[in-house]
Amino acid sequence: MKRRLSILGSTGSIGTQALEVVDNLSAELQVVILTAKSNVSLLAEQARKYSPEMVALADETRLPELRRLLADPDITVAGGRSGLLEAASRSDVDLCLNGLVGVAGMEPTIAALEAGTDVALSNKESLVMAGDHITGLLQESNVQLFPVDSEHSAIWQCLTGEDLSQVRRLILTGSGGPFRTWTREQMEKVTVREALQHPNWDMGPKITVDSATMMNKGLEVIEARWLFGLGPDRIDIVVHPQSIIHSMVEFVDSSVKAQLGVPDMKVPIQYALTYPDHQPAEWPRLDLAEIGQLTFEPPDPGKFPCIALAFEALERGGSAPAVLNLANDRAVAAFLSEQIGYTTIPRILEQALAAHPYVAHPTLADIASLTEWTDRYFQEELGWEAGR
Amino acid sequence: MKRRLSILGSTGSIGTQALEVVDNLSAELQVVILTAKSNVSLLAEQARKYSPEMVALADETRLPELRRLLADPDITVAGGRSGLLEAASRSDVDLCLNGLVGVAGMEPTIAALEAGTDVALSNKESLVMAGDHITGLLQESNVQLFPVDSEHSAIWQCLTGEDLSQVRRLILTGSGGPFRTWTREQMEKVTVREALQHPNWDMGPKITVDSATMMNKGLEVIEARWLFGLGPDRIDIVVHPQSIIHSMVEFVDSSVKAQLGVPDMKVPIQYALTYPDHQPAEWPRLDLAEIGQLTFEPPDPGKFPCIALAFEALERGGSAPAVLNLANDRAVAAFLSEQIGYTTIPRILEQALAAHPYVAHPTLADIASLTEWTDRYFQEELGWEAGR
DSSP states (O other), X not given: OOEEEEEETTTSHHHHHHHHHHHHTTTTEEEEEEEESSOHHHHHHHHHHHOOSEEEESOGGGHHHXXXXXXXXXXXXXXXXXXXXXXXXOTTOSEEEEOOOSGGGHHHHHHHHHTTOEEEEOOTHHHHHXXXXXXXXXXXSSXXXXXXXXXXXXXXXXXXXXXXXXXXXXXXXXXXXXXXXXXXXXXXXXXXHHHTOOSSOOOOHHXXXXXXXXXXXXXXXXXXXXXXXXXXXXXXXXXXXXXXXXXXXXXXXXXXXXXXOSSOTHHHHHHHHXXXXXXXXXXXXXXXXXXXXXXXXXXXXXXXXXXXXXXXXXXXXXXXXXXXXXXXXXXXXXXXXXXXXXXXXHHXXXXXXXXXXXXXXXXXXXXXXXXXXXXXXHHHHHHHHHTO | OOEEEEEETTTSHHHHHHHHHHHHTTTTEEEEEEEESSOHHHHHHHHHHHOOXXXXXXXXXXXXXXXXXXXXXXSEEEEHHHHHHHHHHOSSOSEEEEOOOSGGXXXXXXXXXXXXXXXXXXXXXXXXXXXXXXXXXXXXXXXOEEEOSHHHHHHHHHTTTOOGGGEEEEEEEEOOOTTTTSOHHHHHTOOHHHHTOOSSOOOOHHHHHHHHHTHHHHHHHHHHHHHHOOOGGGEEEEEOTTOXXXXXXXXXXXXXXXXXXXXXXXXXXXXXXXXXXXXXXXOOOOOHHHHOEEEOBOOOTTTOHHHHHHHHHHHHOTTHHHHHHHHHHHHHHHHHTTSSOTTHHHHHHHHHHHHSOOOSSOOHHHHXXXXXXXXXXXXXXXXXXXXX
């Protein structure tokens, strides 16, 4: 029996790599649902190749184009946000890979889990925004969440067969991004193009900017808190520019386990899709003698203020991590559209964290209100920024 | 219920560190047997501190001295080789830590396993000499072998919860010893004092010399073959001078797991004594940001010919690994007593391997004959060497 997969965000960076994994394991994995935001031609091409039972396109305006390109009566076509949620809610799949980027990925994670489907989660915003709610769902039911991020997959793999109560701390590694060796003055003038050049990983633009600011690492700390149930005082970050050690677990006897590999998202994607098995794959193999050296340094708080903001939000709890993430989404978008400068990102996040109407135990309705609040806040702030 | 331990070689490097582990976990571990070769004063001191049920001293001539120092009617005192084997054969212990150095440790391992006692094995010669025989004992019975070597402990920890059939290869790390950066000409003149200065680990003289020649790593490859059941084509060595990554496992999906830590034998010793648990210990913690860099290089076959000899012996199988090990014991002893030079070690091993009467399936009796053969061979060779 093949494992039946839905892939949310199949035309994105994670989605296309997940389909390479499916190609590698076509005897084990079957794609039954594909969804995309707006890349109609690629989605149609994928649908022709994998013959899913359903495709969904979030951008409803391009739905007629998709129907015309597909012209396959065996494939159900759905559109808009409701189509995406319908795809995520299908209970006749074994595993839903959520490769959506940003807050848009949160509801589909919850929909899949509520439908009783295990989720391979690449969308880190799901846990950052609604970690408490999702943890509750997991505890109430039989469903499981499998991390796809290279860092969390590393920790998950290091915890195989181990007892979480014997863990002293988690150590997340981060490359330090393209600006690790820049001065603060140089960082004042970072361009969008410079921020999109990640040294090791091939990812989408939002995550690449998050990697440059190391907010990515901050959000991963928050995500790790929910995935593994350890507080911020038991999660550390070390900068490791080569991205070979993907993360580590230190046990109470000072023994440390690490997961390593050539930077290639297909490895953690495949592991999440084939868990608990390692399935054969001819991905590039690690050759440490050829690499020669691995280096490590503490993250510089002056250069990467987003890390401290993430720890602060996690310590504060309640609505703080959600607002940090919502504000970061908007700040990165504003930077990518050249509305704000690079160093404005942490400044505006700090302001938003301080200014937002704090809620100690946010419901999904509260998260919706906070989303509206953040939108208004950014309209005002960006107006202010534009008028400077 | 405390775990009842026997410690063979309690006054040696592994034995004394094992007692530090017992001090750390006195609520979990109880020492019931201690044995030493000849260090009467330390054995007596240990016996007074831990109140074992039995002590054994291999050097029978010093037994009266031990009895006088101890003067405790509750402690059974045994002497000589038979006393050591009696201690190893006691079936009323839960775990026997074999910290003996050299071939002398083989029989006690077999005696303990035959008595139904699990063995925490530091003595690598047991498996190198009698891997086939010991593997047979483990398959026939319920007893288990727990590795104590930092490298094998690392691999064992990386395999926790994993399926051995999904392993692509084992990667043993080795520091490269004190002569890694020396030229071959400099190595011609290595003194005993220089060979005993290991950069990272505090070990006994025999193992320290083996570490300098990297025969240690070669013997570990042979040991790994028996511990984990993988052939020599699936075991690699990488030189890693900092000894922070203690060894690695590569799975078939190219994911690599490593176990890391500050070089401290107490960590693998404790893990073997508390398996499957990691128990709290305030051993020094790994700080990769402080260490800064880890380096890796392929082992230089010209500088470390012992590695190729070990792989050759493993490929040949039968009596070859046993003879390699017997000859190495004698060659290192001859070097330590300044009878032969440092670079004569691999040369004499190669000769012994080629000259020995090969046995395809050696019994324990064959191993005894091979031991006599090696003794005669070295008497002749060393006579020849002395007369050069």
